[in-house]
Amino acid sequence: MPCVKPDGTLEPLAQAIVRALRTPRTAEGVCELLRLPLYRVRSTMRELCEAGLAAEADGVYGLTDSGRSRVEQMP
């Protein structure tokens, strides 16, 4: 999973998206906030969901408990 490095830490883009998801947002909202192409946001958010760090409901993404604790551990 490219957004999670072998040592378990997150790639810089995934870190930025996880931080952005402290407030639940749509993919388009994250895209606008971080000025990233939509395809990169979609693919990274899919991987964050697969990693159990984020979850989607009705097109809105937010952090799971695991995602929130990961954000707290970030420098």
Added chain:
Amino acid sequence: MDAVTQSASAPSLPRLGMPAPPFQAETTHGTLRLEDFKGSWLILFSHPADFTPVCTTEFIEFAKIAPELRHRGVELLGLSIDSTYSHIAWVRNIEQHFKVTIPFPVMADLNKEVATLYGMIMPGESKTEASRCLFVIDPNQVVRAMIYYPLTTGRNTDEILRLIDALQTTDKHGVATPANWRPGDQVIVPPPRTVEAAAERTEMPGITCTDWYFAKRDLPK
């Protein structure tokens, strides 16, 4: 096996006006799926190999038009039968030697899965490399244009921009575009389909009507 069954089981290559074949692949920007590009135009293009001269010139030119494409809502996605590591090394090499950053993802299609799905391998040219194929996929993920160039011949990025402008103009205004059309030129008014409409066409104001089937008009500024 009858003809119908054969046809149904044969691998289907992309067709104009049909949904683009879905894929998931490793790229220099992570794992991407076709559906990740939904809502944007996408130019999916293949090149024969990393670290080859014609492909290097093409990548530099694609990078140069990337901002203009982005302005038009178009993303680029490259593909070759090379590894992600090779792609990363090559784009870094291009940046080092030509001072050009490659802003778009490049797909590592080592198992030729996507190249086969899109008919990018021309065995008459090479069985191990993709030819220079380019697919324009619209925001609804429908194939709208296809360009095929041989291994020896680099593509013309100016034509690619022109093609995008023409397709987007067609969608926006419901018109066709003539040979060598450029934004600002007159467009083709679709030919009438009935004798009454043909008769009316020659009298219609605001169009340049050469004959009932051949009429042009300006687009609103």
